[in-house]
Amino acid sequence: MPITPSKYSSDGSASRPVVVIAEDSRVQGKVLQQRLNAAGYDAHVGLNGELALDLVKRLNPEIVISDIEMPKMTGYELCSAIKQNAELRHIPVILLSTLNDAEDIIRGLAARADNYITKPYDINYLIARVEDLRANRESEADEDSVSTTAVTLGKQVYQVSAGRKQTLNLLISVFENAVEKNKELHRSNEQLILAKEKLSSWNAQLESLNGQLVDFNQRMKRDLHAAANMQKSLLPNEPLDCPEVIVSWDYTPCEELAGDFLNYARLDDHTLGLYVVDVSGHGAASALLAVAIGRVLSSSMSATSLLVRLDPFTGKRAVTPPTTVVEELNRRFPMDSQGGLHFTILYGLLDLRTKLFRYACGGHPQPVHQPKNEPARFAPGDGLAVGWVDDVEFDEFKLQLESGDRLWLYSDGVPEAMDSDLEQLTNERMLRELDASRYLAVADQVAHVRAVVDRWCQPKGPLDDVSILSIEIL
Helix, strand or coil, rough: CCCCCCCCCCCECCCCCEEEEECCCCCHHHHHHHHHHHHCEEEEEEEHHHHHHHHHHHHCCCCCEEEECCCCCCCHHHHHHHHHHCCCCCCEEEEEEECCHHHHHHHHHHHCEEEEEEEECCCCHHHHHHHHHHHCCCCCHHCCCCCEEEECCEEEEEEEEEEEHHHHHHHHHHHHHHHHHHHHHHHHHHHHHHHHHHHHHHHHHHHHHHHHHHHHHHHHHHHHHHHHHHHCCCCCCCCCCCCCCCEEEEEEECCCCCCEEEEEEEEEECEEEEEEEEEEECCCHHHHHHHHHHHHHHCCCCCCCCEECCCCCCCCCCECHHHHHHHHHHHHHHHHCCCCCCCEEEEEEEEECCCEEEEEECCCCEEEEEEECCCCCECCCCCCCCCCCCCCCCCCEEECCCCCCCCEEECCCCCCCCCCCEEECCHHHHHHHHHHCCCCHHHHHHHHHHHHHHHHHCCCCCCEEEEEEEEEEE
């Protein structure tokens, strides 16, 4: 007679049904054990077939749940060992299998397994199968009807010994697994159809957004082109009627919109105004600020121009001193109200009669004085960038020029130009290049300096705007 598990503990209270789990994965075995314990079972784990068989012999459980692929003893071998033991064969065995082919079913029948569950499995479905097997234990009479049949599958002959009920239970479990997998496939297909519908909807939305993006890009290109044309208006656009000097310049933005700009203009009969401005950053915001600055640096006498005004006492055109211009720019364009942007400027006035150059420097690179027969050198000049500090006073500097001298104003895009190793051109190299090209006409010398910057910045080209303004005293 088979040994039946006790329904009561040693103290007479009802005991929990014992389940043995054969699983070589510690993690999967622990998870299944915890779920079965939570469902009211007393689950024990054997980490291979041999350890699980020892647990079965010692605990005489109500159910055995076994993985198939295990070291030392497979799930098929464990099941056969249980079914061949007269005292254990009444214990139902559930095999956890992938059910890849028909051989899995034949081997399960040969091992006299009671149920198959396909991996991966739903834990609630597994517990339901356990409850079903406990409620429908195979009778001893059915065991007497066990018959042996030779089954050939893929050149392999299996001796299948199984009772009718055991065979039926196993086939039903296979069918249930197939039905469940079919349901899962159906649910997956439904989800796939929904996903396809969503994808179609998203594609339609994406196509619409792409169309809007194309329109937006076209508008942006038009706006950028218009802004670039507006910036060009800040550059010298009329011939200079000034026989006392020769003026030459070069301006190359690193992007379509730039923060640099320069200009010069005759402000009255004997005064030439000239400046270079460098707005921090790049792109639209910097360009817009540059345009705003350029409007107030107009040489036309108006209520908004800083450079020339109508003297209320004499009724004549009055030229604003350089320090006053820079201080007024600092008042009108504080960094806090310009989105954190600031700018540097070197603004000066050249007296065409005396050749005296008076200028103010708002954080801009110092001008370079290149005498006719002497090396180029930096002229004095310092000060805070415009917009940094409220109510700051700027100093006025003076430089006496002579016939044949050249004066250079420029943006930091010249000395700070970087090569492929991020090494800067530097002030020293810039001065050497000016001295080496002193024999050239001023326009050719400006072109030479520009070419030096381009060569230095290869292969990508300058990463900052480059502005150069030079005058030669005749």
